[in-house]
Amino acid sequence: MARKVLVLPGDYIGPEIMEEAVKVLRAVDRRFALGIELEHGLLGGAAIDACGVPLPDETLAQAREADAILLGAVGGPKWDGVERHLRPERGLLAIRSELQLFGNLRPAILYPQLADASSLKPELVAGLDLLIVRELTGGIYFGEPRGIRTLENGEREGYNTYKYSESEIRRIGHLAFSLARKRDRRVCSVDKSNVLEATVLWREVMEEVARDYPDVELSHIYVDNAAMQLVMRPKQFDVMVTGNMFGDILSDAAAMLTGSIGMLPSASLDKDGRGMYEPCHGSAPDIAGQGKANPLATILSVAMMLRYTLGSAEAADTIEQAVSDVLDQGLRTPDIHSEGTRLVGTAEMGDAVLAAV
């Protein structure tokens, strides 16, 4: 059975890190006879340059056909002047929404080899393994009505709508609970139910979903306290589940706790487990074209893709082990470099993983 993977390299460092990730994907494909078919497409700035829109119809058609999508990174200053609704990020938001990729998994893992990279004291983050499950196709990101209007008194007002229906909350809840079952069986749901009605319903539905998972513990935390606890005692969490906006903020903070956002992959899943996989970091315009970008987050995104969508846990394990091996060998791209380790570039890092696979 063929498995179609759509590769969307994106902008700035996107193509550089993607090249390494594709090398690794091809290697495990051969080794485990996975029958993966690769196709390439355009998203974000690259698509704007070629077709004038950040998500061309052709890319969307390719995406619908594919079992999984591997994305580099989109956006950057080159398209700052473009009209708002045509910006690179719009392509990302549109593809998430069109494919109903509602379940965003953002692991924050601290590799023991990189314990020093964190801005937190090592004892607070050593062994950190936290999974943030962020709702990705609803909430204030997509809520209508939205816009900028002129009020009766002549001044303008900007407005957005934050909303979640029971079914939207339920499906992200089920995803979080079933993932917790494969981990430490603890789900912490993040809301602001002391202020926002939308999250009162969120909390209620999470309680309801929890009844189907008596073996998983559910707790609730307000988003402001969650931000504090992440800074103070991040290891207290197993799985955190939250809405689109809070998830955006908390997952970035959590990723940064590890000090090595260049190491963190992410998955965005639909209800059937098809998904889009991408590094947590952005397109890093400042280092683009210099061969300095860390390809490991993208390579680890390939591993996630193999595990969650393509059903090859073995191949996923192999890649993750290979990444751990190259870290053991002391190889480091500039973003994770420290004294006593060997500084390498994007391609050399990719080749080392390839050799270890």
Place this chain on the structure above:
Amino acid sequence: MARKVLVLPGDYIGPEIMEEAVKVLRAVDRRFALGIELEHGLLGGAAIDACGVPLPDETLAQAREADAILLGAVGGPKWDGVERHLRPERGLLAIRSELQLFGNLRPAILYPQLADASSLKPELVAGLDLLIVRELTGGIYFGEPRGIRTLENGEREGYNTYKYSESEIRRIGHLAFSLARKRDRRVCSVDKSNVLEATVLWREVMEEVARDYPDVELSHIYVDNAAMQLVMRPKQFDVMVTGNMFGDILSDAAAMLTGSIGMLPSASLDKDGRGMYEPCHGSAPDIAGQGKANPLATILSVAMMLRYTLGSAEAADTIEQAVSDVLDQGLRTPDIHSEGTRLVGTAEMGDAVLAAV
């Protein structure tokens, strides 16, 4: 000229820390002949117990009469069963809104004596002095329509409205810029203008306000990146200005960076500089009644009150110096205690500040 200060001790540790703060306030009042008149009132759980509502009309009337309000902390598990619209927090939200206390100042300062208390590596936070200016009476906290409704398909949906008008943005902008003038002259405005229209207008108006302050530098950052940068390099910021929701999250994260939230005061100002002053921490039900609470954040709130509303910078300096002195003496409440320092209780700490004043 008499200056009326309304004291609202609040719940759990509220009355304990307030007792110490009032001692200190009375002392500087005598020493500097400030002519301060104190009145006491009820807010939050204490008000629910006495009058059935979290913000009684009498308290509101007292608050309108007062020049400044000194608040302990409200809320706690005792009122968990109370109907949502009567919860202690509602009293807090209502008083902010009724008095139009739109300007929330939340300093995150790391006292050199407490450098070890942070969960971040000392070199990253030593000397941290960041001021978050949070809009407090608008945004999604107060936007209408809001609620939980039943959709046509029979399922329920929770919804809130995020909105800001030009004048709301302008007044918080002016506050942030004028505060920056007394500091390092850098304002960083936090938004999510790549997704939310409400914050597109926010960014635009901040640019417009900046034109009145050519000596102050304005930069913009997305809220997810702001959360990352706070964890990674908090000292890069001088003044951050943002809306109600983002401010709630970021100011708590920033406070926690110092590792000593028990040390941080806050101010909530109206357009004439009248204000409510309170510690950043909550009512700490777990340690209430044990004489363990740190009164310094409330005592430092008194200093802020003297500086921003009562116009006695000298008295404010005296209190701040006294707090620094007791830290130099090695006195520590449990929350900031470390080896080689002397553990003291709430009253002993208050007395030490009093002696130093």
